[in-house]
Amino acid sequence: MAKRIFIAATGQNCGKTTMSVSLMHLARKKYGRVGFIKPIGPKIDYYNDFMVDMDALLMAKTYAMEEDIALMSPVALHKNFTKDYLEGRLTELDMSGCIVKAVEELDSKYDFLIIEGAGHGGVGSVVGLSNAKVAKLVDAPVVIVTESGIGKVIDAVHLNLALYEREKADVRAVIVNKLLANKRDSILDLLRKGVSWQGIDVIGGFNYSPILANPTLSHISKLLDLPLHGNPEERSRIIHHIQLGAASSQKVIDGLLESTLMIVTASRDELIVTISSLYHIPAYKAKIAGMVIAGHTPVAKITQQILDDSTIPYIRLERSTAEAFMILKEDVAKISAEDQEKLNWIKANAESDIDFEAIDALL
Template sequence: MVEPRSTAAGQARRVFLAATGQNRGKTTTSVGLTAAIRERGLRLGFLKPVGQRYLVVDGTRADEDAVLMQAVFDLPDALNDMSPVTLPRGFTTDFIMGRIADDLAAQVTGAFGRVADGKDLVVIEGTGHAGVGAVIELSNARAAALLGAPVIIVSEGGVGRPIDEIVLNHALFAAHGVEVLGAVVNKVDVESHPHLPDVLLRGLAQHGIELLGCIPYSEFLANPSLELIATHLDGELLSGRAEPGRTIGHVAIGAMHAGHAVEHLAERTLLITPGDREDLLAAALDANRRAGDVPLVSGVILSGGYRPSDSLLTTLRDADLFAYLVESDTYRTAQAVDEVLV
C-alpha cells in the first residue's frame, strides 16, 4: 500500500527515524542528528507523530521526546504540533471499539505542515518498531508514508539480531512504499570486537540495506544516572543525592532472602525493593561497607509506598545512600526504570 505524500509543507526535507525495538537508541540518534543539522545553520523542526509516554506541559499533553527536543534545541513550534497524537491509558481500546472519532492521520499531516513551514528539514521520530501504532491505523510505516519521509532504522549491537531486526522492519516500510535510507547500529562494542562494523556492513548489504554507521558502546550513555531515575519516577527522595554523575550499572529486584539477594549485587546496582524489606536494606548497607571505595549499591528504590523505620532511615542518611520512595508496586517500578535505559 502506497500512501499519498503530504505536500502541505512545501519543499522542506524530512527524515524519519525508526527503531527495531525499545531502548535501541533512537532518541539518542535523533538528538545527535538534530545537533549536527543545527551546526550547519539549517532551520529545523521536530515531529513525534505518535507518543506513548507523555508529559503535561502548561496544560498540553505531549510526548516526552518532543518536550526534550523543544527544550534542548529551543525549537519555536508549539508542543501540540510537535506531538500531535498521544495515547493515554485506554486510548487503544476506545479506538478499537469505535469511540475515537478523530482523524489521526489528518492530525499528523496537519501538524507536520505547521512544523515544516519555513524549515529546511524536519526530523521525525517514530515510536518503537515499524509496526507500532498499527492498532490505531497509524503505524510508523504508515506515518512515514503519509509524510513522504525516507527512513533510517536504528538497531543495537550484536550481529545476527540487529540484521534480523533491520531486515524485518525494512520489509514493512517497503510494503508501504517508504524508502529506507539505511541503518544505524547503536551500542557496538568496537573496543572488544573491532571487526563488527565490517561484518554488519557486509551482512546488511546482502539484503540491499546500507549501513550508515555504528555508534560505539558507551558505559556512561548506557547507564542512567540517579538524577534521571528520580526525574522519571514520581516519588520522594528520602536520603542521598540524585546527582547526574552518579550512575547505575545494574538493576536488581529485592524479592528474595536478604542473604541470597546480596549474591546478585554487582558494582553500582540499583536495588528495587518494598520499603518494608528492612532486612534487604540493612544487607545493602552492609555490602557497601564491605565493598570499600566502589559501592555495590548505588541506590535503592523503595516500592509500595512503605517508609522504612526512623532508625533505618537515619542509617541510610548517615551512609548518604540514595533512597527514593515510590507508591507503585515493585513490578511497575521495575518497568518504569526499564523505560529510562538507553
C-alpha cells in the first residue's frame, strides 16, 4: 500500500501545484515509485482527445507518466458539468466510485501517492465532493498549503479546519508559501503559536519569487488563445513586467525594465521597428521579452518584414491596447509543462526550501 498525502489549500493560487511538483521531485529521491492524482479537476485540458485536469496533465508530462493520465484525472469538470449535475442529468455518474477506483489502481502501482485537491476545503461541494470529503474518501492525511501572512493565514486555516473536522479528515500540517526571506523564521514561529493548540505542524514552503509569480510567453499565448510568433525557443521565457508602448519611441525604450512584454498599437510602425531592431542587442534582449501588437489596423508590409526577420516573439491581437493590458494585468499565471524555466527552478529550490523528511514523518 502506498503512503498517501492529500495536498489541500486555503484558497486558489497558494502554490498547491508548485508543492505537488516539489513533492514529486523530492519523493522520487526516497521512494522508488511515486504517483499523482487530481480527483476533482475543475480546469480542463485535452490529451489525445481525452479530457483531463490541467494539473494532472502538467504532472504527467513533467514526470513522463502519460500512461496513467486517465487514472490521474478521474473526474474532470467540463464547462457545463455543474449545471448538468444540478439539473439531474448526471445521476448515473458515480464520481465517488471513479475516484476510489483510480486511487486503488494507483495505490497498487506506487510506493508514494500525491493527491492534489482543488482550491479551499469547500471546493467541489456543488457536486457533493468537497476537498474535505474527498480527503476522507481516499483516506489520506492532509497538509494545507497557504500563502504567507499571520492573521489572515490563521483565520483561513481555522475556517478550512472546520470543514475537514466535520468530514473527519485528518489534517496533519500547514505548509506556508510565498514567505519573505528576511521574515521567514519569525512568521513561521508566530504561525506555530497560532495553530499549535490544534496539534497541527507548521512547515515552511517556498520564499516569494517573481519567477513563480510571473507568466511565461507560452502562458500569454494560451491566455489570449493566439499563436506566438518568432523564436519558438523563447516560449518558456518569464515576463517580469508588462508595459504600454504609448509614449514616444525614445521614452518607451528608455523606460524598459527587465524582461518586459511591450503592448504596442499596430499603427506604431516606428516603435515596432525600433523594438524589433534592438532585440538583437544583448543588453536590450534582456529587457525585451516580446510584444503584443494590438488593434484592428493592419501592420505595414515593410514593418511586418522587419518584425518577422528579427525573430522577436510577438502575438497579434485584434483588440485595443487598453483591453490587452487589462487582460494581462488581471491574469494569474498557472504553471504548464512548457514552462521549463519555472519547473527547473521549482525542482532546484525544493531541495533547499522544502523539508521533505519533516513532511514524510507526519504521514
